[in-house]
Amino acid sequence: MKDRIRVLIAKPGLDGHDRGAKVVAKALRDAGMEVIYTGLRQTPEQIVKTAIQEDVDLIGLSILSGAHMNICSKLLKLMKENGIENIPVFVGGIIPPDDAEELKKMGIKEVFGPGTPLSVIVEKIKQLFSEVGS
Template identity: 75%
Template structure:
């Protein structure tokens, strides 16, 4: 059985990573291999790490309010590098009004404050199963 590799990244100048670390631990406990980038990563660093680590999924944790700009930049760079097929999810302080825009730009799921870890793990499994099903259809 394949062990999925998930990149958890903290883009931008946000200096708080407790939530990202808690999610990373929950995903690791659920059997995923998790790569955590640490704080203050540029979109370029995140995409480079995704390429180097051959990840199956990218999670962006943004508390700074720059979630739209940072997510868009990461997705644009992923397209440029030919890895736009890797699903992206976003977590953090995300105003509900911004969720549709994130989904429209290609983000698969958005997790706001208070989302249970079991729901995050369940949704991540669903995203990865959709990817496997899509790959099988090609």
């Protein structure tokens, strides 16, 4: 029986602001999860390979560059090609409300905008984890 949640926190794209990703990573760590942090400027290919090797339960992306639509659609496509489309993906960052809706339609499970309390993020991730089962 699996009880520890493994989460990949990745920062795709070219912006260099990773404080948000670190804040979330720390919050998840303190909630008892194993957080694999891969740092800045990850390509969707790198994220998919890491997710496979680390056998993570969830993938979290931090995107502030505005390229979220492109990055997310590419990532989801690659995940499908590699047979890991069952791993829930959530996104945090500066995402306009209309885009957030689009992302969810695309298959992103949750979008966390600025100001989301960390406790909300932690609870949502636990919920997503229990929905997928293990």
